[in-house]
Amino acid sequence: MADVFVAFVREDQAFAEAIAIALQDAGLQVSRSTKVMDAIDLSPAVVVLWTPASSRSRLFLDAADRAFRSGKMVLARLGGAPAPADYNTALQHSFHSWAGDPDQPELAIVIGHVQRLVEFASGRAAVGGGGAGVVHP
Numbered sequence: 775m776a777d778v779f780v781a782f783v784r785e786d787q788a789f790a791e792a793i794a795i796a797l798q799d800a801g802l803q804v805s806r807s808t809k810v811m812d813a814i815d816l817s818p819a820v821v822v823l824w825t826p827a828s829s830r831s832r833l834f835l836d837a838a839d840r841a842f843r844s845g846k847m848v849l850a851r852l853g854g855a856p857a858p859a860d861y862n863t864a865l866q867h868s869f870h871s872w873a874g875d876p877d878q879p880e881l882a883i884v885i886g887h888v889q890r891l892v893e894f895a896s897g898r899a900a901v902g903g904g905g906a907g908v909v910h911p
Contacts (some may be wrong), residue, residue, distance in 0.1 A: 776805035777892045779817040781837045784842070785827040789852055792874040793821060799876070800885045802892065810837050813857040818895030820846045826855040828829045 780799055782790035794804045807813035814820050820841035827855045841847040841894070842864055849857055849866045857866060867880050867886050875881075 775803075776807075776813070777802040777819050778819040778821060778852060778888050779805040779807070779810075779840060779878045780821045780823060781814070781828075781834065782808065782823040782832050783825070783828045783831050786823050786825050789793040789825075789869075789872070789874065790823050792876070793823065793850065793881070797821070797885060797888060799904070800889070802885070803868050811840060811867055814818065814840050814844065818846065819848060819891035820844075821848045821888065822885065823850050823852065824855055824857050828844045828892050846891060848884055848891070867910060 780790045780794050780797070786871060787796075790866060797804050805813045805817050814837060822838045822841055824838070826840075838847070838861075842861055847861070847864045849861060849864045850868045850869055851866060854870055857864075867884050867887075869878070869880060872878055872880075
């Protein structure tokens with residue numbers, strides 16, 4: 775079973791690949807499944823790549839909602855697209871000017887949040903919560 779799934783739309787594939795590589799470099803197994811809903815259900819963490827393009831995709835919005843409601847969402851916002859107010863309790867990280875640099879400090883925080891979700895799912899760490907999608911580091 776994979777540790778994390780990265781949800782994205784085709785237009786954002788380069789950014790998704792950069793995030794997936796950073797997650798793999800941190801020792802996490804990234805799902806490459808094309809069965810989006812199954813991958814979300816089977817992965818302990820889901821990085822949702824929120825962009826102007828993804829926010830217009832019905833399939834993506836359904837996938838993001840599933841990740842959020844299951845408490846697995848780590849939201850990575852690119853390009854200034856605001857996430858819905860419903861997701862205000864999710865972990866959100868801004869990559870507005872990110873060009874794929876693996877040394878971006880925010881990327882290390884995303885990786886840490888994914889690692890905590892994976893540890894929680896395996897019973898290795900206690901994670902406090904305040905609502906769906908919330909992890910308190």
